[in-house]
Amino acid sequence: AGLVAHGADAVRINCAHDGPYEWARMVGNVRAAEARLGWRVPILMDIAGPKVRTGYVLTPPDRTRVFVGDLVLLGREVTPALPETPFQMTCTAPEALDRLAVGNQVSIDDGKVQGRITGTVDGGFLVRIEHARLGGVKLKSEKGLNFPDADLGLDPLTDKDREDLGFIVEHADFVGYSFVRTGAQVAMLQAELAARTPNWRRLGLVGKIETPAAVRNLPEILVQAAGEQPFAVMIARGDLAVEMGFERVAEMQEEMLWLCEAAHVPVIWATQVLEDLIRQGLPSRGEMTDAAMAARAECVLLNKGPNVDAAVGVLDRLLRRMAAHQFKKTPTLRALASWQERPPAP
Structure with a gap:
């Protein structure tokens, strides 16, 4: 109720975490807040999609951080007997390694470490680190692993996602589609929804644009999705920055905003907003x-975070003030008030 009272208009539940019991309690809390405050609060539930992460990590006994110039061996298993590659790691989706080649980019831990495949050894890939924090970065298990210029051939709908859709169609107002890349993949999710409820077209769909392929194919994604049900685009700047490079995110964000405005499709601005x-x-x-x-x-x-209630209030007030200056991407050119003539002080 605190979030809604401070100005939140909708609530998101991430199905990558917890399960139906916890989700049901979250939904119950939202519906209770609705009843108490007297207005509707839509619920967005994100399906997790495929997650490629670091598996087992091997580091030398005298150093846990990797720096620019270091070599890391990425393979199906670690090989301690290779002293020339003291940094090694496995991948939680080993089938993805079959789609890699020398020259492909590799990003680790949400882009904190970036490198390129320079060779192969013992069935694995040698990754030369090209970008990292000046003080180095610790290699850890269960961190995000991205291959921006490789098509891993992973199905954006996992078995878990298909199982979670049963709960989502019963309780959510919107379903968030993680790692969608094509219009055909949108149609695949729509078929899964249709198999679970005859009223699937009333369920809103949010396409999370997180990869270069999704950006390239955004027009066909818009047509397939918005032609069948309420649709919105989420600019997921975290994964998008990792996949496209931090320098390109702002540019791509602008182009997606223009395209969605032309298509009359609403946009969700996401990732690290007011994080501090x-x-x-x-x-x-x-x-x-x-x-x-x-x-x-x-x-x-x-x-989420310990001060999120206050952040919602700050954002609500900020957006209300900005609405006088901007409508979507078009300035309103309203009269400026900061330099209005004031009577002299007594």
Whole structure:
């Protein structure tokens, strides 16, 4: 109720975490808040999609951090007998390794470590680290593993996702589609929804744009999705930055905003919005400007954290003020008030 009272218009449940028991309690809390406050609060439930992560990690006894220039062996299993590659790791989706080749890019831990495959050894791939924090980065298990320029051939709908859809069609107002890349994959999810409820067209669909392929194919995704049911696009800037490079995110964001506006499809602005405020209680200057620019989208997604109630209130007030200056991507050119003539002080 606190989130809604502070200005939240909708609530997201991430099906990558917890299970039906916990989700049912979350839904119950939202419906109770609705009854108490007197208005509807839609629920978005994200299906997790395929997650490729680091598996077992081997590091030398005297050093746990990798730096620019280091070599990391990525394979199906670690081989301690290879002293020339003291840094090694496996992948939680070993079948993805069959789609890799020398020259492919590799990103580890949400882009904190980036490199390129330079060779092969013992059935694995040698990854030369090209970008990392100046102080190095610890290699850890269960961290995100991305291959931006490789087609891994992974089905965006996992067995778990198909199982979770049964709960989603009963309780959610929107389903979030993670790692969707093509219009055909949208049609595949729509067929799964139709198999579970005759009213599937009333369920909103949110396409999470997280990969270069999804950006390229966004027009066909828009046509397939919006032609069948309510549809919105989520610009998932976290994975998109990892996949396309941090320098390209702002540019791609602008182009997607223009395309969606032309198609009359609403946009959700996501990832690290007001993150310092949510986690630490004070925002950075840059994230306040980023949040203000989010007014060009129809919806802004905030992550959870100890100060999220206050962050919702800050964002609500900020977006209300920005609405006087901007409608979507078009300035309103309203009269400026900051330099109005004031009577002299007594």
